[in-house]
Amino acid sequence: GNSVTQMEGPVTLSEEAFLTINCTYTATGYPSLFWYVQYPGEGLQLLLKATKADDKGSNKGFEATYRKETTSFHLEKGSVQVSDSAVYFCALSDHLDMRFGAGTRLTVKP
Amino acid sequence: EPEVTQTPSHQVTQMGQEVILRCVPISNHLYFYWYRQILGQKVEFLVSFYNNEISEKSEIFDDQFSVERPDGSNFTLKIRSTKLEDSAMYFCASNSPEAGYTFGSGTRLTVV
Numbered sequence: 001g002n003s004v005t006q007m008e009g010p011v012t013l014s015e016e017a018f019l020t021i022n023c024t025y026t027a028t029g030y031p032s033l034f035w036y037v038q039y040p041g042e043g044l045q046l047l048l049k050a051t052k053a054d055d056k057g058s059n060k061g062f063e064a065t066y067r068k069e070t071t072s073f074h075l076e077k078g079s080v081q082v083s084d085s086a087v088y089f090c091a092l093s094d095h096l097d098m099r100f101g102a103g104t105r106l107t108v109k110p
Numbered sequence: 111e112p113e114v115t116q117t118p119s120h121q122v123t124q125m126g127q128e129v130i131l132r133c134v135p136i137s138n139h140l141y142f143y144w145y146r147q148i149l150g151q152k153v154e155f156l157v158s159f160y161n162n163e164i165s166e167k168s169e170i171f172d173d174q175f176s177v178e179r180p181d182g183s184n185f186t187l188k189i190r191s192t193k194l195e196d197s198a199m200y201f202c203a204s205n206s207p208e209a210g211y212t213f214g215s216g217t218r219l220t221v222v
Contacts, residue, residue: 032210043215044153044201089153097143097166098203098211100153 002027006090006101013080013108021075021104023064023090033057033066033073034091034098044089047075080108112136116202116214123192123221131187131217135204139212142185143203144177146170147216153201159185192221 007022025033035047035057048057053068062077073090085108090101115134123129135142144156157167159177176188185204189196202214 034211036213043199044213046211046213049210091153093205093211097155097158098205099155100145102152 002031002092002094002099004090004092004099004101006088007104008102009087009104009106011104011106013106015082015108015110016079017108019075019077019080019084019106021088021090021106023073023075023101025071025073025090025092027071027092027094029094031092031094033064034093035062035064035073035075036089036091036100038087038089038103040086047088080106082108082110084108112209112212114202114204114212114214116200116217118217119215120218121220123219125194125221126191129189129192129219131189131200131202131219133185133187133202133214134183135185135202136206136209136212137183139204139206139209141165141205142177142179143205143211144187145201145203145213147199147201148195149198156187156200189219192219194221197221 003026032051034049036044037047048059050057050066056065064073064075087103087105089103117132142159147153157171158165174190178186199216201216205211
């Protein structure tokens with residue numbers, strides 16, 4: 001079945017540091033890939049997505065590229081801010097349903 | 111922008127009581143879902159619903175759980191006899207092939 005494995009946290013960075021959160025997937029077919037963000041006490045917000053191989057999703061300085069050859073969708077940001085502190089979930093959807101990774105908690109310190 | 115609306119935002123119930131969590135999906139979406147997130151843990155798939163029937167359910171979705179689309183706009187999750195371990199955030203989502211998934215802001219269920 002479909003599944004997502006993402007880097008375990010927590011991750012603690014200083015402001016302006018470079019961020020990478022690794023995500024790999026297992027799927028039959030050609031799923032869409034997503035990153036969701038959950039700020040403290042809030043629900044799930046779509047951060048970015050990619051629907052086919054080699055697509056790059058981007059939003060708010062975050063990027064992720066759908067790599068079919070490595071079955072990966074790693075999240076990157078060149079310079080994190082304190083306001084980026086949240087839990088980040090990688091997810092996969094084959095249209096029938098969506099499966100989430102375990103989540104990675106990011107804390108950015110001033 | 112269209113939203114998925116969930117009510118209530120927080121519900122406290124006594125163990126053994128029945129609860130109904132309500133969701134209003136986006137009106138032209140055809141696929142509906144419930145997910146659960148126990149505090150600090152991963153988001154877990156519960157059930158998907160299409161064409162007025164369950165299309166897939168996880169092992170978490172046992173006989174205590176049921177879903178219904180009673181009136182063409184609401185999509186409800188019922189937990190028949192709540193247990194302490196049912197305390198979690200419950201997210202509703204709806205999906206269309208064109209627009210993708212939209213999640214509601216969740217209902218926090220606390221069983222005491």
